[in-house]
Each structure stands twice: as C-alpha cells, then as structure tokens.
Amino acid sequence: MTLANEGRHTIAVLVDNEPGVLARVIGLFSGRGYNIDSLTVAEVDAERMLSRITVVTRGTPMIIEQIKAQLRRLVPVHRVSDLTVEGPHVERELALIKVAASGDKRVESLRIADIFRARVVDSTTSSFVFEVTGTSEKLGAFINLMRPLGLVDVSRTGVVAISRGPKAI
Amino acid sequence: MTAQRLTGAEMVIKALVDQGVDVVFGYPGGAVLPIYDALFQQKELRHILVRHEQGAIHAAEGYARSTGKVGVVLVTSGPGATNCVTGLVDALMDSTPIVCLTGQVPTHLIGNDAFQEADTVGITRPCTKHNYLVKTTDDVARTIHEAFHVARSGRPGPVVVDLPKNVVVAEGTYQAPVAVRHKSYHPQVKGETSRIEQAVDLMAAAKRPLFYVGGGVVNSGPAASQLLTSFARLTGFPVTLTLMGLGAYPASDKQFLGMLGMHGTFEANMAMHGCDVMVCVGARFDDRVTGRLDAFSPGSKKIHIDIDPSSINKNVHVDIPIIGDAAYVIEDMIKIWKARQHRADPAALASWWSTIDGWRKRECLSYVPSRELIKPQFALQRLFERLKGRDDVFVSTEVGQHQMWAAQFLRFDKPNRWLTSGGLGTMGYGLPAAMGAQVAHPKALCIDVAGEASILMNIQEMSTLAQYRLPVKVFILNNRYMGMVRQWQEFFFGGRYSESYMDSLPDFVKLADAFGAVGLRASKPDEVDGLIDEMLRVDRAVIADVMVDPAENCYPMIPAGAAHNEIKLGPDGDGNASPPSDEGMILV
Structure with missing residues (x-):
C-alpha cells in the first residue's frame, strides 16, 4: 500500500562498527513497521571503527522524521543524514548478472551489455557474468532486457549514496 | 593513575560502588557465581535476594522511581535474564533508569546452546535503551560506567550488561569512572x-x-x-x-x-x-x-x-x-x-x-455510596484521609481498575511518591516496586494498592519482605474479578465474562500468615477505618484484603477510539456506555 504523500528517502547513517549495530538498525525498522527498500553496510573508517549504512525507505513526512529521530536515538549512531532532503546527491548500485545462453541470444546479451557499459567478469562457453553499475532503475532495465536472453542469477549490492559537493556527512 | 589488577567479578563490585550504588536486587545462578562470591567478600553493597527475577527488576524500578537514582539488578544467564524481560520493557516504556547485569555462559560456549544459555543481548535489544556484551575483562569496568551514564542521562531507561563467566573470572585492569565525552551519545538538555x-x-x-x-x-x-x-x-x-x-x-x-x-x-x-x-x-x-x-x-x-x-x-x-x-x-x-x-x-x-x-461542578469522581458493600473508591478515600499531611508515603499499584481509582483518589503533592506501570501496564509490578521503595526509604510508609488478580502475579515477593523485615502494606481491593477486563466485557462484549472471574482465590489472611506477615480483612464499609488503622499501626508487612463491590466500574471513561468530549461519566449520568466504533473495537 502506498499512501499519497509517501516519499522515497535515501538515508545515510554513520555508526560504530561494533557487533549488533546492524541488528539494532534493522530491528528498529522491523519493530516499528518501517519499510526497507534497500540496505547496504560496510566499514568506511578502519581507524575510527566507523561503518556507513545506506538505507532506502518509504514513508509519509511524519514517518520519515520518526525514522530519523529513532535512528539518532541509538547509542552507537554518530550521524544520520537524509540525502533526499539535504541537497543533491549521487546514488549507485552494483549488480552481478549471470546469463546462460548460446547462439544469437549469447551475442545479443553481449551487445546489450555494451550499451549499458556492463563488463564481462566471467565467461564460459555457455555463460557470462556481467558487472553493471548505475542507478537502481538502470540495473532494473538491464536485468529486464537479460531476462529473455537466458538470465539465471542476479546479485545486487543495494544502493550506496553520497552527497554532491565538498561537504562530508 | 595506578592501574589496579582485579578479577572481572571484583571490578563489577567496585564499579557499582564507584557509581554510588548502595543496593542491588538479584538472584544467583551458575553464570554469576563468581560475582556473588565477590559480593560475599565486601561490605559496601547490600544485596536483596528476591524470589523471582521479575521481582528484582520491578523492585529496582520502585527503588529508582522513588529515589531518582539508577536501580541495579544482578541475575544469572538464560532464565535469569529472560525473567527480567518484562521489567526491562516496563522500564523502557516508563523511562526508568535501570542497570541490569546478567550472567552469560563463557565466551567460547556462546552460540553452542550451552546450559542456561540465551542470546541475552539479542533478546533484550528492543527491550532496552542500550545493551552490551562484555568480551574481555579489561572492558568490564568501562562498560558498567558507560551503562550508568546511558541509563541515567537523556531520557532515562534500562541498560543490560551481559557478563560471560570467563570474563568475570579472569583478571584485568580496573578503570575508574571518568567524565569522558561519549563518542556518539549526547542528549540535548538545553532548549533552543x-x-x-x-x-x-x-x-x-x-x-x-x-x-x-x-x-x-x-x-x-x-x-x-x-x-x-x-x-x-x-x-x-x-x-x-x-x-x-x-x-x-x-x-x-x-x-x-x-x-x-x-x-x-x-x-x-x-x-x-x-x-x-x-x-x-x-x-x-x-x-x-x-x-x-x-x-x-x-x-x-x-x-x-x-x-x-x-x-x-x-x-x-x-x-x-x-x-x-x-x-x-x-x-x-x-x-x-x-x-x-x-x-x-x-x-x-x-x-x-x-x-x-x-x-x-459535574463532580465526575462521585459514586453511589453503599451501606452494605465496600465501594473501592470509598476504601481509597478512607485510606487517603489517613495519609494526608504525611510526607513519607510511597504508593505503588498493580494494573487495572484499582490502579485507576488509586490515581483518582490518592493525591500526591510531591514527585517520586507514586510508582505505577503506565506504558506497559504490567500486572505484578506493584508489590516488588513497593518493596524497592521500602528498601530505599526504610522508615517510610510504602503501600501497594493492588487487585486480587495482579497481586498473585508476584506474590512470592512476600517472602522477600519477610527476610528483610520490610513493612510494606499490600492493600487489596478484592472484587473477585480481573476488574478492568470485566468492565470492558460488560461494556463492549455483551456481558460475556470470559475467563475474568477469579475462581479459587487464596485466603489472603492465611496467606499473609504463611509469609510471616499480618493478614487483615474488611467486608463491610464500617470495618474499613479499623482495617486501615491496624494496617498502619503494625510495624510489619501487611496484606489487607478489602472485599469490595464486584460490580463497580471505573469512571469517567473515554472508550477506546472516542474523543475527549465523548467521555462517559457513569451509568446514570450520560446513559450506559454505548458500543464503540468499529475502529474503537480493535483498539486495546
């Protein structure tokens, strides 16, 4: 169900890289019934032991404010930044896509990969693995085109995002 | 700064003392035996041995709410920790500062389904303001100090520190509490x-x-x-x-x-x-x-x-x-x-x-008095008459009709005197909470206004009252029903009293006697004053069993899903409570 004033927000969360921190964030979303469209996490500063979580969520403005306030309330959370409202930002996602085909379909998959600037990172006589980066929409489009050409497996990272310009989170 | 070598268990005691703790509510078990051994060999901390871990955490809540200090709980791994879960959520909902130390199986057994193992940090993550699993002895003291800081600052709440047995047995370096700026947690106290x-x-x-x-x-x-x-x-x-x-x-x-x-x-x-x-x-x-x-x-x-x-x-x-x-x-x-x-x-x-x-002028709290039956409101009014002018009175409640009547008829002029489970609505809260308040204020008058159903949920703590000679007064408004459940069934479920009658109740006077307390009973309105006088006179724990009108309902009432101006004042005032809206029926 999508409410009329629901919006999609990409939120970056800087957290201590400690056991359980991801469970705290995910538990907050599931426990309070918030949506998670995409979630990525990795350490970004080994010296200060910081990880960055990028979460894409949907909600009314009141819910989005709640999500941010609840995230800020978690003890190991350093910063919460709503990239969607805090100015222009860049979003990227990476996917690995396996296509098993022969003959014309195999050739066609390579041709489309070229258009999408996807790279072949594994090849056998009967399959390719493509690496493709871009917005989630671009990845979706690529996957849809590969479907009739022998798509057998998809692995996506989820969205990572960063603000444009010189300022850090 | 001289580094002090201590075992983890000794650090636990020292950290608590350095945090100004004077009393711990707890229950021993395998994983916390080293901590209990360290407790045995010191004089600064007092330990109150409860009869169930839920009693420990509600007692710590009563202690905390009546003093403004952090309440401290010490329990073992597995069932010791899981028995605290209700109290942790209660403290979270009502913003009560608690530090709950739980034992844990040794680190090399974590995840092995070891005896009395439970994923305590996993289970309590949504039940606490924050929680910690301490993996090395050097971190024990610092973690406990941080736990106190988190529990008492900002919006207060419960914090769990899970302590594996090998971590409290090993030696490490004690860290004294220092005022360090936490790297990420900074609640705002000054308004803009x-x-x-x-x-x-x-x-x-x-x-x-x-x-x-x-x-x-x-x-x-x-x-x-x-x-x-x-x-x-x-x-x-x-x-x-x-x-x-x-x-x-x-x-x-x-x-x-x-x-x-x-x-x-x-x-x-x-x-x-x-x-x-x-x-x-x-x-x-x-x-x-x-x-x-x-x-x-x-x-x-x-x-x-x-x-x-x-x-x-x-x-x-x-x-x-x-x-x-x-x-x-x-x-x-x-x-x-x-x-x-x-x-x-x-x-x-x-x-x-x-x-x-x-x-x-509507006098919304008025009720129809009776010569035959004790009205619960009347019993509380009489009790309040005897408490007026006293500054040293702490009242806890269980949950239900009696709680609402106590909130209406017992009137407090100062904070920290009223101990009740508001957010979670935990039946069984009142007796241990009154016990915790009595431990904190030995000379004060601590009363648990209870219902006969709620009191049975933590009745075992009567035994703790006996052990420490805590003269808590349990004032039961006994209507032989889960009164609030009965009231909702009368109003909204056609009077079908499904499982709300309290059959086979114990004789509370004999029960008091069995626990070494004084049992009193009043069955007629003219016996109420005498019962209250006697309850306040004896310097021992009392169960006062006040047999009240089983059919009395709690008014005013805003039915779930109704607006403030749709308030019902009583069966005679604005007609009987009309069935709520469809949306109201699904609300609790």
Missing part, C-alpha cells in the same frame, strides 16, 4: 532559545491555556517540579497530569485539574479538548491520553517540551517543539516570561476558569 521565546509569546497571547505534564518532569528531578509549579502559578494556567506525571504538580493546588486520559477527570479532558494553547511538558501524547487522534484537542496550538526528539510529532503534530530537559527549559521560560513582563489576558483567563469550574 528562539523556540522557547516563541513558546512563551504564544502562551502570553493564550485565551484558554493548559499545561499537560507527564513523567518527564518527574524524571528530570524535584527541581523540575518546583519550577513547573512556580511557572504555573506565575501564569495562572490550569494544569493536568498524566498517570506517570502524578506528583509533578501538587494535587492539592487549586490550579490542578486532576489526571487526564481514558480514566481522567471530566474537567481535565474537557480542558484538553477546548484549550487554545497546550503546553506539553515531558509527556508523549500516548493513546490512553489522546483518545481518537483526529478529534484530539482540535483547536489548540501545541508546544511540546521533551528530551527525546523521537517523541516530537510521533502521534500528534505540534507547532513549537522544544528539545531539552524539562528543568532547563522551564527555567528559561520563566526568565523570558518575567523579562518580557508577560501577563496572561486576565479577562480571557477568568472566563476560561469559569468554564472549567462548570466542568468541575
């Missing part, structure tokens, strides 16, 4: 000045203002209650309190309208509905307070002062949010009010008060 100025100006222009005050003012400390009282008197505005806020403003003051919400007074709820400026301090627009959200105080501008940013705009949109500690913010408000020489519009305020006085 421009917002406070806006709020004060809005208040000065109000025609029908109202203070709506909650437990945040109690949690902020006694200074906050005093500042609130001064500010209310300075402005002349009426004040209503939530269940958790009772005592934050003197109930005997003429500006006090009583408690608001589902079983709040007519005047408080009507004032909430009709006000034009609402000043909410340390309350969270809970569903028991707001009733139907789209009809909640429709014509008011709302100022919301809260230390927790996530409480702002959660349920109700507010016009001026102020993040900060109640005491700091009210202090600033008073300064600005005085500096700007504000004065509420006298004509408007007089007219507002005369409207309120009209509502007060």
Whole structure:
C-alpha cells in the first residue's frame, strides 16, 4: 500500500562498527513497521571503527522524521543524514548478472551489455557474468532486457549514496 | 593513575560502588557465581535476594522511581535474564533508569546452546535503551560506567550488561569512572532559545491555556517540579497530569485539574479538548491520553517540551517543539516570561476558569455510596484521609481498575511518591516496586494498592519482605474479578465474562500468615477505618484484603477510539456506555 504523500528517502547513517549495530538498525525498522527498500553496510573508517549504512525507505513526512529521530536515538549512531532532503546527491548500485545462453541470444546479451557499459567478469562457453553499475532503475532495465536472453542469477549490492559537493556527512 | 589488577567479578563490585550504588536486587545462578562470591567478600553493597527475577527488576524500578537514582539488578544467564524481560520493557516504556547485569555462559560456549544459555543481548535489544556484551575483562569496568551514564542521562531507561563467566573470572585492569565525552551519545538538555521565546509569546497571547505534564518532569528531578509549579502559578494556567506525571504538580493546588486520559477527570479532558494553547511538558501524547487522534484537542496550538526528539510529532503534530530537559527549559521560560513582563489576558483567563469550574461542578469522581458493600473508591478515600499531611508515603499499584481509582483518589503533592506501570501496564509490578521503595526509604510508609488478580502475579515477593523485615502494606481491593477486563466485557462484549472471574482465590489472611506477615480483612464499609488503622499501626508487612463491590466500574471513561468530549461519566449520568466504533473495537 502506498499512501499519497509517501516519499522515497535515501538515508545515510554513520555508526560504530561494533557487533549488533546492524541488528539494532534493522530491528528498529522491523519493530516499528518501517519499510526497507534497500540496505547496504560496510566499514568506511578502519581507524575510527566507523561503518556507513545506506538505507532506502518509504514513508509519509511524519514517518520519515520518526525514522530519523529513532535512528539518532541509538547509542552507537554518530550521524544520520537524509540525502533526499539535504541537497543533491549521487546514488549507485552494483549488480552481478549471470546469463546462460548460446547462439544469437549469447551475442545479443553481449551487445546489450555494451550499451549499458556492463563488463564481462566471467565467461564460459555457455555463460557470462556481467558487472553493471548505475542507478537502481538502470540495473532494473538491464536485468529486464537479460531476462529473455537466458538470465539465471542476479546479485545486487543495494544502493550506496553520497552527497554532491565538498561537504562530508 | 595506578592501574589496579582485579578479577572481572571484583571490578563489577567496585564499579557499582564507584557509581554510588548502595543496593542491588538479584538472584544467583551458575553464570554469576563468581560475582556473588565477590559480593560475599565486601561490605559496601547490600544485596536483596528476591524470589523471582521479575521481582528484582520491578523492585529496582520502585527503588529508582522513588529515589531518582539508577536501580541495579544482578541475575544469572538464560532464565535469569529472560525473567527480567518484562521489567526491562516496563522500564523502557516508563523511562526508568535501570542497570541490569546478567550472567552469560563463557565466551567460547556462546552460540553452542550451552546450559542456561540465551542470546541475552539479542533478546533484550528492543527491550532496552542500550545493551552490551562484555568480551574481555579489561572492558568490564568501562562498560558498567558507560551503562550508568546511558541509563541515567537523556531520557532515562534500562541498560543490560551481559557478563560471560570467563570474563568475570579472569583478571584485568580496573578503570575508574571518568567524565569522558561519549563518542556518539549526547542528549540535548538545553532548549533552543528562539523556540522557547516563541513558546512563551504564544502562551502570553493564550485565551484558554493548559499545561499537560507527564513523567518527564518527574524524571528530570524535584527541581523540575518546583519550577513547573512556580511557572504555573506565575501564569495562572490550569494544569493536568498524566498517570506517570502524578506528583509533578501538587494535587492539592487549586490550579490542578486532576489526571487526564481514558480514566481522567471530566474537567481535565474537557480542558484538553477546548484549550487554545497546550503546553506539553515531558509527556508523549500516548493513546490512553489522546483518545481518537483526529478529534484530539482540535483547536489548540501545541508546544511540546521533551528530551527525546523521537517523541516530537510521533502521534500528534505540534507547532513549537522544544528539545531539552524539562528543568532547563522551564527555567528559561520563566526568565523570558518575567523579562518580557508577560501577563496572561486576565479577562480571557477568568472566563476560561469559569468554564472549567462548570466542568468541575459535574463532580465526575462521585459514586453511589453503599451501606452494605465496600465501594473501592470509598476504601481509597478512607485510606487517603489517613495519609494526608504525611510526607513519607510511597504508593505503588498493580494494573487495572484499582490502579485507576488509586490515581483518582490518592493525591500526591510531591514527585517520586507514586510508582505505577503506565506504558506497559504490567500486572505484578506493584508489590516488588513497593518493596524497592521500602528498601530505599526504610522508615517510610510504602503501600501497594493492588487487585486480587495482579497481586498473585508476584506474590512470592512476600517472602522477600519477610527476610528483610520490610513493612510494606499490600492493600487489596478484592472484587473477585480481573476488574478492568470485566468492565470492558460488560461494556463492549455483551456481558460475556470470559475467563475474568477469579475462581479459587487464596485466603489472603492465611496467606499473609504463611509469609510471616499480618493478614487483615474488611467486608463491610464500617470495618474499613479499623482495617486501615491496624494496617498502619503494625510495624510489619501487611496484606489487607478489602472485599469490595464486584460490580463497580471505573469512571469517567473515554472508550477506546472516542474523543475527549465523548467521555462517559457513569451509568446514570450520560446513559450506559454505548458500543464503540468499529475502529474503537480493535483498539486495546
């Protein structure tokens, strides 16, 4: 169900890289019934032991404010930044896509990969693995085109995002 | 700074002492044996041995709420920890500072389904403000110090520290508590000045203002209650309190309208509905307070002062949010009010008060007295008569009708005297909470106003009262029903009393005797005064079994899903409670 004033927000969360921190964030979303469209996490500063979580969520403005306030309330959370409202930002996602085909379909998959600037990172006589980066929409489009050409497996990272310009989170 | 080598267990004791702890509520078991051994070999900490871990955590809550200090619990791994879960959520919902130390199986067995192993940090993550699993002995002291800081600062709450057995057996370096700035946790205590100025100006222009005050003012400390009282008197505005806020403003003051919400007074709820400026301090627009959200105080501008940013705009949109500690913010408000020489519009305020006085004339708490049956309200009125003028009275409650009647009829002039489970509504809270208050205030009068159903949920703590000679008075309003369940079944389920009759109740007088306490009973209205006198006279724990009218209902009542102005005053006043809306029927 999508409410009329629901919006999609990409939120970056800087957290201590400690056991359980991801469970705290995910538990907050599931426990309070918030949506998670995409979630990525990795350490970004080994010296200060910081990880960055990028979460894409949907909600009314009141819910989005709640999500941010609840995230800020978690003890190991350093910063919460709503990239969607805090100015222009860049979003990227990476996917690995396996296509098993022969003959014309195999050739066609390579041709489309070229258009999408996807790279072949594994090849056998009967399959390719493509690496493709871009917005989630671009990845979706690529996957849809590969479907009739022998798509057998998809692995996506989820969205990572960063603000444009010189300022850090 | 000399590094001190201690075992983890010794560090636990030293860290607690360094945090100013004088008493721990707990129950031993395999994983915490080393800590209990260290406890045995020291004199600074007192340990109260409860009879069930749920009793330990509610006792710590009673201790914390009645003192403003952090309550401390020590329990073993597995069932010791899981038995604390209800109390942790209770403390989380009611913002009570608790540090709960749980034993854990040794680190090399974690995840192996070892004996008495439970994933305590996993289970308690959504039940606590924060929790820790300590993996090395060197981290024990620092983690406990941090746990106290998190528990007591900002919006207080429960913190769990899970201590594997090998970590408390091994030696490490003790770290004394130091005032370090936490790397990520910094609650905001000072309110933003421009917002406070806006709020004060809005208040000065109000025609029908109202203070709506909650437990945040109690949690902020006694200074906050005093500042609130001064500010209310300075402005002349009426004040209503939530269940958790009772005592934050003197109930005997003429500006006090009583408690608001589902079983709040007519005047408080009507004032909430009709006000034009609402000043909410340390309350969270809970569903028991707001009733139907789209009809909640429709014509008011709302100022919301809260230390927790996530409480702002959660349920109700507010016009001026102020993040900060109640005491700091009210202090600033008073300064600005005085500096700007504000004065509420006298004509408007007089007219507002005369409207309120009209509502007060309805005498919404009145009931039909009886010569034959003890009305629960009557029993509480008689009890209150005997408590008036005493400063050393602490009252806890269980959950249900008796809790609401106690909130209506026992009136508190000071904070920290009223101990009740508001957010979670935990039956079984009252006896251990009164026990914790009695431990903190040995000379005071600590009363658990109970129902006969709730009291059975933690009745085992009578044995703890006996062991430590804690003269807690259990005042049971015995109506032989889970009264609030029965009331809802009468109103909303056609009088089908499904499983709400308390069959096969124990003889509470004999039960008291078995626990080494004094058992008393009153069955007729003219026996109530004698029972209360005797209960207060004996210097021992008492169970007073007051046999009350089983059919009495708790009024006023705003049915779930109804608006404040749809409040029911009683079966005779506004007709019988009509069935609630379909939306109301699914609300709890």
